[in-house]
Amino acid sequence: MALPKHRHSRTRQAKRRTHYKAKMPNVVDCPQCKSPMLPHRACRSCGYYSGRAVVTVKTT
Ligand SMILES: [Zn+2]
Structure with a gap:
């Protein structure tokens, strides 16, 4: 399996995680x-x- 050569910086990790959002459940x-x-x-x-x-x- 491929291994990452360099670790990502905290900034790069945070930039990726900006898309991790909690969303409201659909309610009727x-x-x-x-x-x-x-x-x-x-x-x-x-x-x-x-x-x-x-x-x-x-x-x-
Ligand atoms: Zn009811």
Whole structure:
């Protein structure tokens, strides 16, 4: 396997890592309870998916 001949400087390492960014998750509104939820997953607040209850939500 190829080996790097010289190490990259901290500046060059930092320049590469400027593209490493945290991005916000895609969020949609639940059609059942209108709370924000992740798409293609059961709603965390009402437990609905595709118009019916699929999981029971724990209420503390
Ligand atoms: Zn919901």
